[in-house]
Structures are given as C-alpha cells and as structure tokens.
Amino acid sequence: MKLRSIELALPGAAEAAAFLADIWGMAPAQVVGNIHYLRGSGSFPYLVALEESGEPYVRSTTFVCTADRLEQLKLSVTEAGLPAAPVKSNDLGGGHGIIVELAEGELLRFLTDAAEVAPIEGADLPVKLTHVVFNSADAEATGHLVEDVLGFRVSDRTKGMVFVRCNDSHHSTAFARAGFVSLNHIAFEMEDMDAVMRGIGRLRDQDMAPAWGPGRHGPGANVFAYFIAPFGPVIEFSTAVNKVPDDYQAGAPEDWSWPENRIDQWGMSDKDFGGLRAAEEKFRHRRDWEAQPLNVLTEENH
Numbered sequence: 001m002k003l004r005s006i007e008l009a010l011p012g013a014a015e016a017a018a019f020l021a022d023i024w025g026m027a028p029a030q031v032v033g034n035i036h037y038l039r040g041s042g043s044f045p046y047l048v049a050l051e052e053s054g055e056p057y058v059r060s061t062t063f064v065c066t067a068d069r070l071e072q073l074k075l076s077v078t079e080a081g082l083p084a085a086p087v088k089s090n091d092l093g094g095g096h097g098i099i100v101e102l103a104e105g106e107l108l109r110f111l112t113d114a115a116e117v118a119p120i121e122g123a124d125l126p127v128k129l130t131h132v133v134f135n136s137a138d139a140e141a142t143g144h145l146v147e148d149v150l151g152f153r154v155s156d157r158t159k160g161m162v163f164v165r166c167n168d169s170h171h172s173t174a175f176a177r178a179g180f181v182s183l184n185h186i187a188f189e190m191e192d193m194d195a196v197m198r199g200i201g202r203l204r205d206q207d208m209a210p211a212w213g214p215g216r217h218g219p220g221a222n223v224f225a226y227f228i229a230p231f232g233p234v235i236e237f238s239t240a241v242n243k244v245p246d247d248y249q250a251g252a253p254e255d256w257s258w259p260e261n262r263i264d265q266w267g268m269s270d271k272d273f274g275g276l277r278a279a280e281e282k283f284r285h286r287r288d289w290e291a292q293p294l295n296v297l298t299e300e301n302h
C-alpha cells in the first residue's frame, strides 16, 4: 500500500498549479478539462490534482495497492458499514477500486491497476507525497478505525497527533487532535535535506517565510519546513520519514515529550500557530458521490 496523491477542488486552480510548478518546484503533468495535474520526480503520474470549483474542498486522498489488498478492503469496509462506492479513476494513470468515507468525513480512495510513469530528473522536484495529515475531532477513534478497517497501523501517539502507517514508512497519514475536521497539511518528500533547504530558499526569493521550520520532527524524524500556500492549505517540504519494522512498538504521548521551549529536535524556528490554524480551516472534506455496494468477491462469484 502506498500513498499516491491528493485531489483538491478550489477556486483559482490554474493559479494554484502555477505556484506549485513555478515556485514550489513540481512539474506540470497535464491539464484535463478544468483539472490541473502536477507531478514529482518519482513514478506516480501525478501527486496533486487541482480541480476548478467555487469552493475549496478535499475530493479524495488516493492510495494504490494490489488487487488482493483491494479485495480485503472491500470486505472489511463493507463489514464496517462505512459509506463507500466502487470507482473507476478518470485521473491520470486510471485504475479502479473504491472510495471510502471515514467516520469524520475523510475521503480515502484505494486504486489498483493504476499506471505509473518513467521517473524524471530534477533534484529539486518533490519525489512524491510523504504524508497527508487530517485534523480530527476524535483522532484516537479514527486511529482505531483505520487500524481495524483499513489494516493501517498506528506508529506513534503524541499529545497532538496519531501517526499512522500503511507500509514500512513511519507515517503516510496522521490525525491531529484538533477538535475540528479538515485537511491539516500535505507533505512533499524531497530528495534530501539539502533539497528541503533549497526549497526554503526558493520561497524566500518570493518573500515567503516558513510558517514553521526548518526543524526536525520527533516521530518519523523527518526534516520539515511548513508554508501556507497562496491558494490556502498548509504544505510542507519534508525529507523521507523513518522506516520502521513490522513489530515497531507504538509510542505514547509521554514517550514524545519535549523539554521546555522545544517542539522539535532543533528548536531553531518559531511556529505561526494562528496562521497555520487559519490555513487548516480552509479545506474540508466533501463527498459528492452516493454510497453503493462494493461487489465483494464471494466463493460463488469469485
């Protein structure tokens, strides 16, 4: 299972795409109708889809998996009674699978048979998304839900977040104990720490300063720099998060406490709590599809 992409709808999709391509450092992939697709240097056909819309919202966050894993998901999602529907992706790379609405409205899409593309050169391109994080009213409950129903694993719990993995990377998603439900941030995985730093420089050329960072997180141990994108959401340059073994013992909040005046390993940067919070309010989840049976394969129709 791999995190692949996020699909957003928003006013000013073309301007947002131009920012991501010209300043953030992504490569334009394609424009199809009113949807702008942007890619990184890795093998996914796109990482971000931006669809023109009157209001900003999250259409979906997309994971790719094997056909077997998809069948397991259809069964467990059906048994859990979560709203879901079969989907055939019209986005770049195609593929088919399901879209699921979690208890607090997060929309996760799981595809199989989605095509990949040849990687492209460019040390300053994001390679891929490293994680997409959501704000939750009850992050603890959502952590349990994705473990029980999606087969994800909670890697660590901190005072602020429940970190969740879907493969051996420490987290591909996390649920922030925010008290409200929305997109928290989208993190782009850069080639290395230098690429993160050069990204900060590129934004500094546009008079944009990090809302938080540079720093190094506790859980995942990634180097980070968060910015508030001109088109609304919080976006992050990140190095890859740590890999963890199958039997990784999930840490508890008391295992991840910081000394006075520290909220990361370095302590060199201020955090714009108010600005980040306001940006996190911008993108909510919006389901624009009807729940339908998932055609679970049984002994009879297998």
Ligand SMILES: [Fe+2]
Pocket (backbone or CB within 6 Å): 131, 133, 185, 187, 224, 236, 238
């Ligand atoms: Fe992050």
